[in-house]
Structures are given as C-alpha cells and as structure tokens.
Amino acid sequence: MDNNGCLPCTRREGFPAGLRVLVVDDDPTWLKILEKMLKKCSYQVTTCCLATEALKKLRERKDAFDIVISDVNMPDMNGFKLLEHVGLEMDLPVIMMSVDGETSRVMKGVQHGACDYLLKPIRMKELRNIWQHVLRKRIHEGREFESLEGFDFEGIHHLMRNGQDQCCDDVSLFALEDCISSTRKRKDADNKHDEREFGDSSSTKKARVVWSVDLHQKFVQAVNQIGFDKVGPKKILDLMNVPWLTRENVASHLQKYRLYLSRLQKQRDQKKCSSSGIKNPDLNPKDPGSSSIKNSMNKQQNVVSIDGFRCPNNGLVQLHESDFTVSELNKTEQRRALATNNIIPDPNMTKVSQIVLNQTFSPLNSEGNIEVFDCTIPTQYTWNQVPKRKLQDDPKSQSIASMVSSPSAASSIASSAVDNIIPVQSKSLMVNDQSSVTSNPGLKTQEFDASLIPDLEFYQQNLLWGGEAAFSPLEEDLNFFLLQSECYNDMNFGMHSIDMSDYYYDPGLTADVPNHLLYDSADYSVVDQSLFIA
Amino acid sequence: MDVLQLQRKLREHQAAMLREGFLDDQFSQLQKLQDESSPDFVIEVVKMFFDDSEKLLNNMTRALGQVPVDFKQVDAHVHQYKGSSASVGAARVKNVCATFRNFCETQNLEGCVRCLQQLQNEYSLLKNNLQYLFRLQEEIQAAGGSIPTIE
Numbered sequence: 001m002d003n004n005g006c007l008p009c010t011r012r013e014g015f016p017a018g019l020r021v022l023v024v025d026d027d028p029t030w031l032k033i034l035e036k037m038l039k040k041c042s043y044q045v046t047t048c049c050l051a052t053e054a055l056k057k058l059r060e061r062k063d064a065f066d067i068v069i070s071d072v073n074m075p076d077m078n079g080f081k082l083l084e085h086v087g088l089e090m091d092l093p094v095i096m097m098s099v100d101g102e103t104s105r106v107m108k109g110v111q112h113g114a115c116d117y118l119l120k121p122i123r124m125k126e127l128r129n130i131w132q133h134v135l136r137k138r139i140h141e142g143r144e145f146e147s148l149e150g151f152d153f154e155g156i157h158h159l160m161r162n163g164q165d166q167c168c169d170d171v172s173l174f175a176l177e178d179c180i181s182s183t184r185k186r187k188d189a190d191n192k193h194d195e196r197e198f199g200d201s202s203s204t205k206k207a208r209v210v211w212s213v214d215l216h217q218k219f220v221q222a223v224n225q226i227g228f229d230k231v232g233p234k235k236i237l238d239l240m241n242v243p244w245l246t247r248e249n250v251a252s253h254l255q256k257y258r259l260y261l262s263r264l265q266k267q268r269d270q271k272k273c274s275s276s277g278i279k280n281p282d283l284n285p286k287d288p289g290s291s292s293i294k295n296s297m298n299k300q301q302n303v304v305s306i307d308g309f310r311c312p313n314n315g316l317v318q319l320h321e322s323d324f325t326v327s328e329l330n331k332t333e334q335r336r337a338l339a340t341n342n343i344i345p346d347p348n349m350t351k352v353s354q355i356v357l358n359q360t361f362s363p364l365n366s367e368g369n370i371e372v373f374d375c376t377i378p379t380q381y382t383w384n385q386v387p388k389r390k391l392q393d394d395p396k397s398q399s400i401a402s403m404v405s406s407p408s409a410a411s412s413i414a415s416s417a418v419d420n421i422i423p424v425q426s427k428s429l430m431v432n433d434q435s436s437v438t439s440n441p442g443l444k445t446q447e448f449d450a451s452l453i454p455d456l457e458f459y460q461q462n463l464l465w466g467g468e469a470a471f472s473p474l475e476e477d478l479n480f481f482l483l484q485s486e487c488y489n490d491m492n493f494g495m496h497s498i499d500m501s502d503y504y505y506d507p508g509l510t511a512d513v514p515n516h517l518l519y520d521s522a523d524y525s526v527v528d529q530s531l532f533i534a
Numbered sequence: 535m536d537v538l539q540l541q542r543k544l545r546e547h548q549a550a551m552l553r554e555g556f557l558d559d560q561f562s563q564l565q566k567l568q569d570e571s572s573p574d575f576v577i578e579v580v581k582m583f584f585d586d587s588e589k590l591l592n593n594m595t596r597a598l599g600q601v602p603v604d605f606k607q608v609d610a611h612v613h614q615y616k617g618s619s620a621s622v623g624a625a626r627v628k629n630v631c632a633t634f635r636n637f638c639e640t641q642n643l644e645g646c647v648r649c650l651q652q653l654q655n656e657y658s659l660l661k662n663n664l665q666y667l668f669r670l671q672e673e674i675q676a677a678g679g680s681i682p683t684i685e
Contacts, residue, residue, distance in 0.1 A: 027614070029582040029621040036567045036575065073613060099617040099628075121560040121620045124567075465659065 016131030017042035024054040024070040024082065025097070030120070034069070037124045051077035058090050065092060066134045069118075072098040072105065080112045087113040093133040097122060211253060218242065219253060537679035544670040545682050551667070556660050560623030580664055583622045587657050590615040594650055598643070608646060609638035615653070626656045 021043045025031045031047045038045040046065070048054040051074050058065065068086050072079035083094045096109040099120040109117040115133040118126055211219070222239035223231050233251035240250070535543070551557045561576075568575040590611050597608045616631035630652045637645030671681050 027586070027617055027621065029579055029586060029618055032579060032582065033564065033567070033621055036572065040567065071617075073610075073617070099620050100613070120617055121563070121623065123563065 016134075019043045019131050019134065020046070020064065020066045021130070022046050022048065022054060022057065022065045022068045024048045024051055024068065024074070024079075026050070026071065026074045026076075030071070034122070034127070037122070037127050040124065041128050043127075050074070051079070051082040055082065055085055058086060058092070062090055065090075067093045067095065067130055069095045069097060069130070072096055072100070072109065080108060083109070083112045083114055091137075093137050095130060095133065215240075215242065215245075216253075219250070219257070223254075223257075535673075537674055537677045540670055540674045540677065541679055541682050544667065544674060547663070547667055547670065548682075551663055555625045555629075556663055558623040558625040560620065562623075564622065577668060580622055580668075583618060583624070584661060586618045587615070587627075587661075590618065591650070591654060591657065594653070598646055598650060603641075603643055603646075605638045605641045605646070609635055612638060612649075624656075624660055627653065627660060630656055 019041075021038050023031060023034050023038065023045060025034065025047075026049050028049060031049060035045050035047050046057065048057065051070070054068070054070070055077075058068070068082075070079050070082055074082075079096055079098075083096065086092055086094050093115040094113070095116045095118060096114040097118045097120055098105060101119040106117045115137070116130070218240045219236060222236045225239060226232075226235050231254070233247050233254055236254065237245060237247050237250045548557075552561075564576050564579055572578075593611045594608055594615075597604060597611060612631050612634045616628055616635070619625075619627040619631060630649055634646065634649035634653065637649055674681060
C-alpha cells in the first residue's frame, strides 16, 4: 500500500471511504453483520474472530489499519487487554462493543483507552461515524506542539535540553515556528505518520494559524490589558490589531490558553491540596486535549464551577505519581519514549512543568497570580469528552449511566414479562427436539404428543405460538391468533419434529403439506384486505 | 395464492412478529443490509443464529446438569447467547437471557432451569416463525415477486 498511515482522504475515493477497519468478535453472526455494515459504509473491512489473531495481524503491518473495533467478551483474550495492547503498540483508535452496557463495563473500556463504546445491537449509522475517531487522533498528533491542552512535555523537554533559549525565555511555550518544524520532523521520522499531509488534509476549510512568538505575545498583552475577567475574543482581536486574524482564531487560542493556565494552576495546587479532575467546558472534541496525554494523565473529571482556581477540588491534569498506576503512566511514557527517545518519568514531568510554570507566569501576570480568570463549566459532558478515570460519587456519572440505562430498563421490563410466562411453563411442554437435551437427566423434557397435532384449527390458532406454525395453512389471518396470549397459556404446543439439520428452509418440506392448504385460492378470497398491516 | 396475497401474508407475519416482540428493529436492519451482492444475507445470518442457538442451549443444559453447577460458566453461555440473539433482533430470546443472567448472578438454580426452559421455548417459537417467514419469501420469489421489508 502506498498510503502508509495516511488518512483515507488522500486516496481517490474521498474521505472517509476506504477507511481500513479491523473487526474482532468471537461471534460469527456479528462478524458477518458488522462486515456487511462496514462495507456498506465503503470501508475496507478485515474480520477476525480471535483477539490473538487480530494482534498478530496488527503487528505484522503496523500501518495496515486505521481503526480497530473489538468485542469485549472474547474467549482467548479479554477485549480490554486487546485494547491496551493496541493502544500501546500501535496507537490506533479502538472502539469497544458489547451487548452489556453496564456503566462499570463502559467505564472500564474508557479507562483502558477506548475511544468509544458501542452497545449491541449496533446500528449502521453508528458505524458510519467511526472515522471521526481516526481523524481526531490524527489531528491531535498533528497539533500536539501547538496546543495548550495537548501540552507537549517531551517537546519542551527536548527543546530545553537542546538549549533553545528562544523558547525558554518567552511567554510562548506555544507553537514556536522553528520548534514546530523541528519537532514535527522528529515525530515524522519516528511515527511514520505523515503529519504534514494530515495538516493539509485534515484542517478542513480553515487556514491553519500558526501562533508564533510575536503573535502570542500580542495576544497575551491584549489579554492583560483587558483583564482576564473581562476578556473576550472580540476585544482581544481589536487590541491585537492583526488584520488577517479572525475572531475564531482568537477564540480558539484563548480557549487553549485558559486551559493551559488552569492546568498549570492545578499543578501548583497539587502541592497544596489533593485534587481530582476538572472538566473543562470549552473542550472542543477536536481539541488535542482529548489526546492520549489526557488519557494517561487525567485521573478524573468532575465538573464544577471554578472561582479563581484557587484551590479547586478538581484539577485538570494530575501529574502526581500516586494518582495513577505505574502501568498507565508507563504506557504513555513508553509510547512517547519510542517516539522521542526521551523517557520522561513522572517526577521529571513535574519538574518540567514547574520550569514551565516559572517561565510562563512571570511575564504573564504582574500580580504573580493565576487565578484571574474564571470559567463557568457546564455540568454535562458527552462521550467525546475525556472521562473520569476513577469513578467517584459524582452526579456527572449519571450522564454515562443514562446512556446505558436502556439495556437495564429493557431487562427489567423483560423480567416482568417473563414472569408472566413462568406460570405457563409448568403447564406447557418443553419444546425441544435436541436429542442431547432430551437425554440430559438434569432437565425434564417431554416429547410432545403427536396425536394432538393433526387438527387444522389447532394449526391455525398456533401459527405464532405453536410448533406447527411453519406448516400451517396460509389462508388465515394471523393477527387473530397472534394476540391471543390466552391461547398460548391454555394450549399445549409442541415442536414439530424437524431434524435439526433441516432447520434451514427446505423447499421439499412444502411437499408434506397438502396442496389445498397452501395453494387453494378459494379460501384466500375470504381474507380481508383491510386487515393488512403495513 | 397469488404473489400479492403472499406478499401481504408476509408483511402481516413480519408485522405480527415485530408486534409480539419476536423480532425487533435489528431484523429490519438486517433486511436493509441485504442487496444484490448478498441476496441471501438475512437467511444466512439467521442460519448462523440457529447454529449458535443450538450450540449454546446445549452448553447451558450441560452446565446446569453438572454437580455442582458452575454459575459463572452458565452465565458466560447466556451472555454469549444474549449477544447472538441481539444480532438477529430476537427480542424475546434476548430478554429471557437478561433474566437468566440475573439468576446466574444470584446462583438460583431453579430460576436458571426455568429460564433455560423458557429460552428453549422462545427459540423454537422464533425458529418456527422465521421458517414460516422464509417459506413465504421462497413462494413469493418463486412466483416472481419481490420481498417486502419490515417497516
């Protein structure tokens, strides 16, 4: 393939057609259905029924796939384990699937780094949009150095080690033009991702604004002049007096800036108070903030309104070692290490951030305080937002719970429905023609009394509820029979003794049914057209 | 019976199955997936479901027949069956699976056995009804008509 690691849009068909999907599911029925659905979305599908096999395929050619969709329950390997492996080794977006939508399971998926969790039965429209995860990931990787949120620690660390003074004595730990290009080249070489190409193809219609040192300095000056609490994109734009800059550019930059500052503040406050995660309201799903950095570093996200970020209950980014397991940390670290050859264990990160902190804050704020601005944070978040790493007693978890409540609601309804049927069971016969079942001493089964069968009316009444349905005459209107749950209760029904291997419809079977039942047109004229239900 | 009548029969039967919960929207999704490149898609999928059903029901039976019963093992089978039934839209089967899982969790053997019976019942009913459906489809196709899909 000549498009190694490139977005499908670089191919002829037009994004997202041709997205290369690897589907892993031990259920062959689902595998078939998913394959068909994905093909209908014009995706390129590879199926696997074993997780180990999937990993092998992925390892053979790391750039052979764009995204992985995997079931949670598989015999040879837990879906979460596969998820971890894929994230660690291949850094591909992984979507989990399950018929089980319990909050804890979904949470687990998210914690292990799944970019989405789909509930079975899966609709085609859900599959149509999976390309967004691929795009998001690529954009994040492309913008990592530029953004606040996806603050590129290893990039900064690298720069500092290389003694690039220009970025150290400036306000801008933001995208510095030289730094960007150098780090980009480095990453390109390491990741084999053609990010320039991404930059071109993924930035949609807007021209990318590179926030240079000068530009950012103008921005910061404007912000300071206005005052953090009064600041707004329009005001900033006016003050900056940069003709080609748009309000949107400023707005997004301001957002990132705020996030950046709040994050730095959190780091500071780490020392003082133990904190948990804060959810940033402005977090744009496309924002690099939803990056792997967050995955590794964010512990949890609570949504509260912040006043001055003094000592908030929740911190955006936790760099405290104790806050996550070593494996979580190592996972991202390893990945970054592979990419950059700079291994940055946690303590160093804190140091770097401290340096950064010291560097940035002095010119920034004459009062030396950061708490100047104030964000109101909405109390909702969607799937695209970075989730909590740890489940705490938190009303926000309701939003997840509500998303998955339907399966449990369905099952509670089901149990009551089934309860109605339970009393029937004692009367009705075990319909089972599996010889292995009938031979099992553990269960009572009864062979249906064949002499009860040959009765036309009986056939008709049992069309839906009885074992003879497949062979009953076609002329009767079914609705009448279907509604009669009483019939179901009262009647014994039995299984037509079909040989198991013949369950697939065999045209020869119709020969068993007397012709007049199937094809006698005289009877069918009776059927009332108006009873047709569309 | 001519094609129109057969088609009406088919629609009615499909509608009835939907109404009574034998099938849910997933089944119509499957029908929508069927096209010229896979003209027997629905039947093939249903066939796979039948295969799976028999295997899993057997597994459950065996597991429940052991002494002592390994409820986790039973639950694993039921969970698998739940997923399988969801694939074709076998709503009633799926619902029984949900209840079944609860009994597994509470290690209620009697409840489990009852659920297994229900599952077997539901499965046979569903199978019959689907076979009837496919039979109608065959008749229609043999008569040169097209298969109406579930709305």
